[in-house]
Amino acid sequence: MADVKAETFFTQSNSPFPGPTEDEKISADEFLLASSHLANFFGILGTVFTPVQSDIAGNVKKLRKFIEDNPGKVVYVNDIILLEANSTESIAIDALLWLKRALEFTMVFIDDIVCDSKNGTANEDLRPLCLQAYEKTLKKYHGWMVQQIFNLVSRACPWRRDLLLSLALGKTDMEFIVLAQMEEVLVNLKKNVAIINRLYVTYNLNLDVKV
Structure with a gap:
């Protein structure tokens, strides 16, 4: 049986996305x-x-x-929103919003790779999945110029086998392990993103300004 804990890109960090508390707080x-x-x-x-x-x-x-500027006041991601929601500043709220959007794109892209593999529909060309993830997440926040740039950038997506090999740190016969670890990462990442989305809706902080 394959060792799903084998060293890969996903095991190089000692800090996976945290499981939220019962009251939906994120470390x-x-x-x-x-x-x-x-x-x-x-x-x-x-x-x-x-x-x-x-x-x-x-x-x-x-x-x-x-x-750092608010010592002792931020333990959870939720605290960042609570501290700035009622102030005139929005630097942290904007930073968290764009970070969340980038994570959403990554999450959807990885999820689609995993799903295609499970469904037996995996294609070596990852560009369609990259564009599909972009369409679902970031595109609506980008102006025409940025959309065209991303369209060009997506052409440089590696082949599926090359990406999985790189994520396996160059080790062969690791596809099953890498995909299993991808799926594991998605569990708490999805929970974190969903909670942050709910917080932004609750405090009416979702900004549709395009870049």
């Missing part, structure tokens, strides 16, 4: 550590995806600064 430190590591997924996709990786890293940095 801020664990969430940001996991987000930082997942940003490296775009480094594996290729250098043309570096801007996405940098965007995630930049938003994590803004959120860490917000936490």
